[in-house]
Amino acid sequence: MIKDEIKNNLENQIRDWIVKNPKRIYFTIDKKDIKTVAKFLHRDKKMRLSTITGADNEINFELLYHFGLDATGEIFSVRVFLEKDKPEIDSLVEIFRASDWVEREIHEMLGINFVGHHQLKHLLLDDDWPKDDFPLRKSRKNG
Amino acid sequence: MAERKIVPIGPYHPLQEEPEFFKLIVEGEHVVELEIDIGYNHRGIEKLAEEKHWDQITFLVERICGICSNSHPFAYCLAGEDLLGIEVPERANYIRMIIDELQRLHSHLLWLGLAGHFIGYNTIWMWAWKAREPVLDLFELISGNRQNYAMLKIGGVRRDIKEEAYPVIRKTIKNLYPTLKMFQKAIQDDPVIQTRTRGVGILKKEDGISFGAVGPTARASGIDIDVRRDDRYARYDTLSWSVITRNEGDIHAKLLVRVLEMIESCSIIEQCLDRIPKGEIETEVRDIPQGEGIGRVEAPRGECFHYIRSDGTNRPVRHKIRAPSFVNVATNLVTVPGYTISDAALTLAAVDPCYCCTERSAAFTLTGEKILKGEDLIRLSIEKTEKIKKIYGNDKK
């Protein structure tokens, strides 16, 4: 079973493991382990990074890396929490290019810094968009 | 070594329906590098969704993209149902499948026409869009609107397909088969289309996996994925149909995958009409409790992904949308360089880009560099086809 394999191999990294239903699994890891986990899921288990969800929880930031396993239709969502004052995490661009644009998007929308990304510039917003204005933060009103 | 020049395409350019900006860096006639600048269509839908009621969001996400205006609500509703842990009635599942497959037909025909236009074969454009009109008529018959069908809601569908509509749908689908077969034959036999598309804009399998490409773009490169089969939403697992894959990865393969998929879609619709049961069309949903849910569907362009999180109020706290074009457009970064400028127009269009999805959310002055005008690019593409036509014309004599 793929779930057991992941559990056994990432024993030291996984903090909590929630099976919402047989096809939707969520687990939390520390932010320093993201590269190890992503390498394992993508290279060994042949999973595809569907997308990354970034959310502002007001007390901290949360990133959900959704990995899809196409052979079985399962989605493994890897949850990472980042502290509010200095949100930073390793970029995954060197592992797969699927994370290139989505990291740029999260960077401009939430102001999270992806360390090691080769060109962390605006993707959707204009170049002269104010530097400290992050639209998806909860403290920012729309408009 | 030839001098490096820049060819800008866009943001307003005859090649594109939508505004986006490509910077082709060329040496002579060969493209060596591509830069993509998007965001001219960004509407901030993810933030808007946080201000709207759960029911209003189906209409909001419908307007992410006009071409796949059923896929986004579908994925959103599946996410909502995943959060609630409910099943929708059987009849609703079948209605959802019928609408989704009709939408695939209309979207692929639309793309086929535009691809024909880019090669300089306006006949294909006219023929494909003529064949698309009866499909739009079906939408009007079922939902009352040619685009934006507003058929879905969390828990089921908003309106039923009346029994009187069945024979009309059957007849339209039956009439579509010969047209689709004709397109398939044209793509496989026409020497000009062959020369323009074979071996051009190849997306290698390993690049496709690295970029996380989805849908026909991935399937044309030998990546065997289809959410309809893999995730088994609705009732696709009970029907008999096949996932079309090709290994070449070039534009020809992408053309063929889409045309063959349309034939599969027709068969799916016919099977749905045979099996659709009578009964309820929705499960009542009173409120959305705290929790999170993921929904994904196979849109015409590939996997469409929605993630929602609720805190128990009547609005989501986070709604993440990942449209298929978001990953597919990025593959242009590797498929366009290495070919000539006249192929660039076609290659850029071959992923069936949809920028309004990607972003949802030739007025450039560069001093000291010679700039080709916007319309020159289509002219180059058309000229190349004319040249090839002449060669084949002479052969016949």
Added chain:
Amino acid sequence: MGIKEKILTKSLWVFHASVGSCNNCDIEILDCLTPRFDVERLGIQLVGSIRHADVILVTGAMNKKALKRFKKVCGQAPKPCFIVAVGICPCSMHMFKGSYSMQSPLDEIMPVDLYIPGCPPRPEAIIAGLAKLINKVNK
């Protein structure tokens, strides 16, 4: 109306600019050109370059990033040139009102000659709109 405008109405050449649309209006505009509606028989043609345009069809709610480019493009249009707002988005912003990346309705940015509301307007509505434009100019 001056003689220049009257000459334009013999054969309208339209340029289509999307400034933040959802594609629906754009495909309905293209649909007008295809066999069922075939506006070319009425002398209406879609042109590739704004320098040839008599009419600019604007679709979508104005996006802040697109605004600068759009103004630049409009500056290159030959005068006189009519501006037509196609769809409800350029008319009133629709449901995108109040978004951080949206500017304002089109008529707050530049004078609009004709509104064609609808989400999306049917091809018939677009053709009827252009016919009204011609009548208005000829009066």
